[in-house]
Amino acid sequence: DSGVTQTPKHLITATGQRVTLRCSPRSGDLSVYWYQQSLDQGLQFLIQYYNGEERAKGNILERFSAQQFPDLHSELNLSSLELGDSALYFCASSVSGQGQSGNTIYFGEGSWLTVV
């Protein structure tokens, strides 16, 4: 158990709909990362937040957005869903504080999204 909690574990929705995936980072971790992994594909970095602020952006579609709340949990919002958005979405967290170079990212078990 990495300590990173993601909900829901599985989600089935229709095209055009909107869903929200939730992530609780490990206790004490300030950074949250979101990744997408399609079937038999690698991990694609989407976005990173640090202590409530967006810090880095990867290949995140405009239909997707994320935020990190004051209690450090994060939500990934996926809207106008398409069949191709079906994937496993991972949240990860790390401490990423000052003077803590090289620290580790810990991953949750993911949220399976199926768009039908």
Place this chain on the structure above:
Amino acid sequence: LAKTTQPISMDSYEGQEVNITCSHNNIATNDYITWYQQFPSQGPRFIIQGYKTKVTNEVASLFIPADRKSSTLSLPRVSLSDTAVYYCLVGDLHNFNKFYFGSGTKLNVKP
């Protein structure tokens, strides 16, 4: 941003030592090298991290030459349960660099 190159797949037999090499020619001074293991439909699991020379923990060893342009993950005496995809990452979280996963190495351990 340091790009990594790994073999796409490797085969091994139970009980053997497996070495997976990762190339990262553009590694930056502050970058660390981290290896993850991923089973199907599960989140990547941290294996080992290092900056230079050799690091060893209870599951693996990581060898990093002086020029740091490559690294080798060594798994001693693999078992069937070590069949997974292994990812090499290079980056520095302190500077909020984006950590990109490469395609990874699919290790297939045979009985």
